[in-house]
Amino acid sequence: MAFEGLQLPMLPLHGASPAWHARVETAQLPQVCRAVRDQGGRLTALWGADNRDQAGGFSLHLILANGDGALWLTCRLDARNPAYPDLSQWFSSADRQQRAIHDLLGIQVEHSTAFVDRRPWLSHGAWSGSEFPLRRDASLENTSPPGTDNYAFVPVEGEGVHEIPVGPVHAGIIEPGHFRFSVVGEKVLRLEERLGYTHKGIAKRFSALTLKEGARLAGRISGDSTVAYAWAYAMAVEAMTGTTPPPRALWLRALYLERERIANHLGDLGALGNDGGLAFGLAQFMRLKEDVLRLNARVAGHRYLMDAIVPGGVMRDIDRAALDQLAAQCDALEPEVRTLREIYDDHAGLQDRFMTCGILTAATARRLGVVGFAARASGEAMDARRSPGLAPYDLLDVRVSTARSGDVAGRVAVRFGEVFESLRLIRAIVERIAPGRECMELPVPPAGAPGLGWIEGWRGEIFVALEAGENGRIRQAHAHDPSWQNWPALEHAVIGNIVPDFPVINKSFNLSYSGQDL
Amino acid sequence: MYQLLKQVFDVGIRTEPPPPPEESLRVLTQRLENEILRLFNGALAIRQVDAGSCNGCELEIHALNNPYYNLEGLGIKFVASPRHADMLLVTGPVARNMEVALKRTWEATPDPKLVVALGECGCDGGMFGESYASRGRVANVIPVDVAVPGCPPTPAAIMQGILTAISAKPAATHD
Known part of the structure; x- marks a missing residue:
């Protein structure tokens, strides 16, 4: 034990x-x-x-x-x-x-003799400092218009050091956050992240919903991980009601999760090519990603599979013809991705940007508690699908992709490896999927019942912890994104790199803002 | 290099025709004179602002530049500064922590400017509504010309919203 x-x-x-x-x-x-x-x-x-x-x-x-x-x-x-x-x-x-x-x-x-960082994190001055929104007696009436809150960034001093403030509105189509670079010339001495801009009160919102309604909100915590969150949420509800969903539902959930993993990795591999100066990669990978999304819409009714997973199973079944289409798409994608990987591997300019860039050492990754593919690219072979394991992955013998270099090239290699493994898993699922019901009715859990969901999403492990309220309502809910652990790793990975390499390093992690701001 | 060129040749051009404008997406009647729209001639610079979205809408905005939709092929491109923009494309319920940033971005955009709000959240606050942390729909914070529903709206729907914002006033209301 x-x-x-x-x-x-x-x-x-x-x-x-x-x-x-x-x-x-x-x-x-x-x-x-x-x-x-x-x-x-x-x-x-x-x-x-x-x-x-x-x-x-x-x-x-x-x-x-x-x-x-x-x-x-x-x-x-x-x-x-x-x-x-x-x-x-x-x-x-x-x-x-x-x-x-x-x-x-x-x-x-508690008061400590050691240093404790007591600066605010989610509060940016939009609600009064003496009001705590998750307190049950919080009035929150005095939500004054937010001003500038003069957050105390850690200053770096020395000859020739200057600061580059970036965000919260970024130059690209990205979620909002603030990055404060301290640089000498082009070299980054320190990066300090300030997040919390997309905080939209998700925990408080959950506690106003029923367990059934909560599934829709869970699927909107981080749009690129909607399947992973919806599954973790459903798993938590099933845990608190002491039920196990039908086997067919579990197979379909795994199918969706692997398609989400493929779609995200394809998009990021394209964007990484683009950030490395190879726009060709963006056009090619985004085309493949679009093919995946379109088939999602045809088969499951939503391009990103939002609301496809519900507590008790999945929203709708998939017939044999659709399953065969999914397998056929794997067969079509695999040679295309192999060709593109060869082009990436052979492209000297791109490899020059990827290799030795943004190194996250194994020791730093372990110390920071980094998870997901970022940890795997720094030599940590952790993957919740494999260990402790989760049905139906226990029947699929998931092969974990790893790299040792911890640089952008390592994270790119792991992402390619995971695309191929997910294609293999989807084919295996299509072959082995059990017949039967796709969803079951869940009983109302007793008030106070706890439930925990744990899913290896494409970015890393996602947890949803729930406590049941009266009459099928949610008393408390907490969703945890792997970005909490991995954002500090980005601060370490950029040290000593040049500012123009930040986009490619950042994209190689592609962390969630909304998922951690909540 | 041979393989790269072969890939480009083999894949060919995949771009599909854009959707027509859709008047029902308008929140405000067209404020721009036809003369200005004629000068735009369909070309447009957009500054995207995520004011608190879950990132779902951003995924679909990215998709607009994939070879199937090829938004840039229409002369519409995303720019890095609001000072270079004709339009703000705003997603999310407006998180209170983003309210100041959104207003400042709007103020920094030169007139005449257009605002397109995206998604269920941008249209009415969506699942998040109005709370201590969220101002709800985009129109609660800055004026919105066109609102595109959907969670997230498909790339075709977003494209339709953008094209509607730069289309002429319908003949019936034209004076």
Whole structure:
């Protein structure tokens, strides 16, 4: 069993992936975090909740994960003075999430002799600093027009150092965020990211919805990962109702998830070519991506497969003829992508831009808790489809693509590898898909029931944690995007590179803004 | 190089015809004089602003420049600065954290300017509505000429919205 030696009373959670729930005291957190970290585990999601209406004070929630499963910890905090130890001492990815928790709930990191970053993260001055929007008694009437909030960027000093501020409105068609570069000449000494611009109150919105309605919102947390979020959400609802969806639904979900992975990798491979000066790559890959999207629309009714996955199964079944079309598209795509990979590999100018550019070392990736293909390109062979595994992937023997270089070229190589593997998986799914129902009715879960969903999306692992309310409503919901862990990695990967290489490095990670701003 | 050229030759031209303008997408009646529209002659510079979207609309805007839709082939291109733009293409419910940035971008765009709001969120706030964190639809923050529904709207629908914004006033309302 995973998380051995913690000596916590752990309750197994029903669901598709191995997961446990445990209640801990704040005093136990240091020992538990240290032990999990020392065994190679990682912190993924970290969030807070207000339970004062149920005489429960505040609570802090952590999800710790390793190759064996996930451990969801709930820590009760005092109603008057909610505080907890700084978790970034053990898990560096805690830092920004702690700041977000403070902005939303007013829950503080305890006083510490070590440095604790207490700058706001999601709050940009659009609501009053004494109002905490996720508190159940927040009035939020005084939402004054936001001004400029004079965020304190870390200054870099020295001869010839200057700053380049970029964003939030970027020069391309990209989500908004602010990048502050400190440079000497063209060389980047430091990049500091400031995000939170697309914060649109998703957690609060969830708590006004029924479990059924929530599926639509989950599919709109990050548009490029709509399948992964919808599946993670559905998995959490199924877990809290103690149900397992029909096998056919699971096969179709995996089919959709792999198509989402292919579409995103194809688009990014094209954009990477373009950023490296090869516009040909953009035109070719975007054409292939469009072919994938059009077939999605024909087969499942939506180009990005939004709302195709619902709690209990999938929205609609796919007939044999459509399945054959999907397999035929794999056969058509594979030789085209192989040709394009050869062209990329043989293109000296492009390789010169990709190789040794934006290196994320294995040690930094591990220290920051980086996940997804970015981790795999730095030598970490982690993939939740493989370990701890998830139906129906346990029947498919997923082959994990990795690279060791950690540079843009490594991330490009892993993305190519994953496109080919997803094509193989889709063919295998089309061959093996079980007949039967595609969806089932779910019972209403008891109030307070927890549910956890864990899906390896194209960018990395996505978690959705839910707590049921009365009569099939949502009491609390938290969605976790892998970008939380991976954004800080981008700050490291650009150090020492030149400013003009930033777009290609940034695109090689292609992190989500909306998914982490919530 | 041989393989690259062979690929270009083998794939050929895939561009499809653009959709016609659609008057029902208009929020405001055409404010531009026909003379100005004649000078535009279909050519247009667009500054895209994500004011809080989930990134779904951005994926479809990117698709506009793929070989099937080839928006740039019509003389319509995306520019890096609002000061170079004739039109703002705005997505998302307007996140309160983006309100100032959106207004400043609008102010920096020279007159005469057009605004096209995209998607369910841009049209009416969508799933996110109005809250402590969201101002809802784009028209709550800046004036909108054309609004294109859909979640996300397809590339053809976005193209139709853009073309509607630069099409002449319909004959019936023309004085």
